[in-house]
Amino acid sequence: MRRAPDPVTAAAQSQGATPVYDAHDLITDGVKAEIVLDGQTYILRITRAGKLILTK
Template identity: 60%
Template sequence: MTNDPIPASISTDPADGTVRYDAERLIPNKVKAEIVLNGQSYTLRITRTGKLILTK
């Protein structure tokens, strides 16, 4: 995992504060990205059919 800056959000819902990201900006190689939460690593993948899968 690199220390690249987090991609900028594309919008924020003012009603509830939900931040929206473009998955292709989160996963620039269009294959997979690693997300870390509390020291646990998760893999976010874009499938060949354009769906997202998050696995631990």
């Protein structure tokens, strides 16, 4: 279930604050997403308990 953007967060983002991402937007298939940093690939997963796990 995705939440609507928080208006306070959206306002903070427009003022140059740290970007905020909904994990469900990154993990579009509901299971995992690959994130690449400096040529290294990491896997971001949402567990059954609703926790995030980032592994190399």
